[in-house]
Amino acid sequence: xxxxxxxxxxxxxxxxxxxxxxxxxxxxxxxxxxxxxxxxxxxxxxxxxxxxxxxxxxxxxxxxxxxxxxxxxxxxxxxxxxxxxxxxxxxxxxxxxxxxxxxxxxxxxxxxxxxxxxxxxxxxxxxxxxxxxxxxxx
Amino acid sequence: xxxxxxxxxxxxxxxxxxxxxxxxxxxxxxxxxxxxxxxxxxxxxxxxxxxxxxxxxxxxxxxxxxxxxxxxxxxxxxxxxxxxxxxxxxxxxxxxxxxxxxxxxxxxxxxxxxxxxxxxxxxxxxxxxxxxxxxxxxxxxxxxxxxxxxxxxxxxxxxxxxxxxxxxxxxxxxxxxxxxxxxxxxxxxxxxxxxxxxxxxxxxxxxxxxxxxxxxxxxxxxxxxxxxxxxxxxxxxxxxxxxxxxxxxxxxxxxxxxxxxxxxxxxxxxxxxxxxxxxxxxxxxxxxxxxxxxxxxxxxxxxxxxxxxxxxxxxxxxxxxxxxxxxxxx
Numbered sequence: 001x002x003x004x005x006x007x008x009x010x011x012x013x014x015x016x017x018x019x020x021x022x023x024x025x026x027x028x029x030x031x032x033x034x035x036x037x038x039x040x041x042x043x044x045x046x047x048x049x050x051x052x053x054x055x056x057x058x059x060x061x062x063x064x065x066x067x068x069x070x071x072x073x074x075x076x077x078x079x080x081x082x083x084x085x086x087x088x089x090x091x092x093x094x095x096x097x098x099x100x101x102x103x104x105x106x107x108x109x110x111x112x113x114x115x116x117x118x119x120x121x122x123x124x125x126x127x128x129x130x131x132x133x134x135x136x137x138x
Numbered sequence: 139x140x141x142x143x144x145x146x147x148x149x150x151x152x153x154x155x156x157x158x159x160x161x162x163x164x165x166x167x168x169x170x171x172x173x174x175x176x177x178x179x180x181x182x183x184x185x186x187x188x189x190x191x192x193x194x195x196x197x198x199x200x201x202x203x204x205x206x207x208x209x210x211x212x213x214x215x216x217x218x219x220x221x222x223x224x225x226x227x228x229x230x231x232x233x234x235x236x237x238x239x240x241x242x243x244x245x246x247x248x249x250x251x252x253x254x255x256x257x258x259x260x261x262x263x264x265x266x267x268x269x270x271x272x273x274x275x276x277x278x279x280x281x282x283x284x285x286x287x288x289x290x291x292x293x294x295x296x297x298x299x300x301x302x303x304x305x306x307x308x309x310x311x312x313x314x315x316x317x318x319x320x321x322x323x324x325x326x327x328x329x330x331x332x333x334x335x336x337x338x339x340x341x342x343x344x345x346x347x348x349x350x351x352x353x354x355x356x357x358x359x360x361x362x363x364x365x366x367x368x369x370x371x372x373x374x375x376x377x378x379x380x381x382x383x384x385x386x387x388x389x390x391x392x393x394x395x396x397x398x399x400x401x402x403x404x405x406x407x408x409x410x411x412x413x414x415x416x417x418x419x420x421x422x423x424x425x426x427x428x429x430x431x432x433x434x435x436x437x438x439x440x441x442x443x444x445x446x447x448x449x450x451x452x453x454x455x456x457x458x459x460x461x462x463x464x465x466x467x468x
Contacts, residue, residue, distance in 0.1 A: 054198070057252075105230045112273050
């Protein structure tokens with residue numbers, strides 16, 4: 001892991017294929033200021049850090065302390081809904097593909113909608129499988 | 139699902155959020171705790187952040203990265219891009235976005251070093267675009283409010299209506315706060331004889347230009363200590379009278395109006411020709427002035443109780459955005 005704020009900014013910038021000028025323009029600062037940050041010669045303000053974090057798709061915590069997000073937790077055991085079981089049987093899906101499909105659906109942890117959430121029908125599970133087939137690889 | 143089961147699911151989520159936030163298990167305490175948390179975080183960065191900047195700071199705090207889809211091609215590209223990274227959630231819900239889904243947030247299975255934990259996909263295609271800002275605030279509120287997201291399990295509940303309403307409320311409270319916003323709204327509300335569309339528009343341009351007038355007006359109205367209604371009117375029919383005429387389609391009372399029981403303007407209520415709302419609809423210009431609610435009648439001709447109010451209206455697209463301010467009677 002990069003050891004300082006400047007090193008982390010530089011590493012993320014390079015990983016994203018951005019030049020110093022590109023990042024400086026997107027974050028609303030001068031190239032010389034960005035260069036000083038990357039060389040740990042300047043301590044940026046909270047606003048500047050926020051701008052950099054936004055453009056680099058990271059968090060201020062990571063830039064400042066190198067803090068990593070908690071690893072993705074172990075999956076809770078899932079119960080296959082009857083409509084999915086029906087769709088899986090029709091399509092001859094393996095258990096692994098069925099679970100992957102269910103996990104893909106459950107990966108959405110929050111939503112904003114004008115209607116109540118509802119469980120997919122067997123037909124909707126089938127359509128979902130067709131859309132995801134190339135990524136599930138069953 | 140019965141309302142008793144639905145209520146148990148909702149109460150369970152309230153208790154879980156309260157434990158996480160270390161507050162009393164009720165909506166008011168939860169909203170306050172989230173707002174305090176948001177204020178603390180934003181003040182660490184800069185106490186003078188505008189709502190748009192607060193939203194950005196809170197997205198950072200909650201480790202949420204936004205993806206905005208403005209066209210069908212955007213939506214397909216984003217869903218496919220995350221699918222290639224092994225994050226299949228958006229692609230799995232792709233069809234729902236063509237319905238009523240406005241935004242969805244997923245917890246990444248395998249973020250790379252330094253990447254944010256959550257990705258929120260906001261559908262800003264067509265008419266949904268007007269709700270983009272608020273959808274962002276809503277999605278940022280999810281990880282702040284729901285500790286179970288961090289552990290990647292969800293209590294399966296159908297209580298989405300009540301819960302999502304609370305998430306809406308938390309999102310608005312966290313974003314529409316801070317010194318610049320509070321002072322700006324106080325000035326706008328001091329304008330005589332009442333809140334104007336121009337004042338709301340000015341707040342929007344200075345504080346959160348990506349937000350809709352409706353969102354800004356609702357948030358500003360909730361800071362007022364007098365009843366204010368935010369309205370949206372359009373030509374429409376009703377069950378009883380299908381003839382399309384100008385009617386109120388979305389009446390939103392502020393907290394004070396709710397507390398005082400002021401719900402005079404119901405959905406589908408006809409707008410009288412003399413109202414600034416109707417004048418604006420005809421002229422396509424901003425119109426404002428005092429009016430008497432006694433002029434407002436239902437389909438049976440029954441008038442509302444007489445009440446002098448200040449109304450400011452602006453024609454937008456096929457409808458009219460309006461503010462009805464009870465300042466004159468306060």
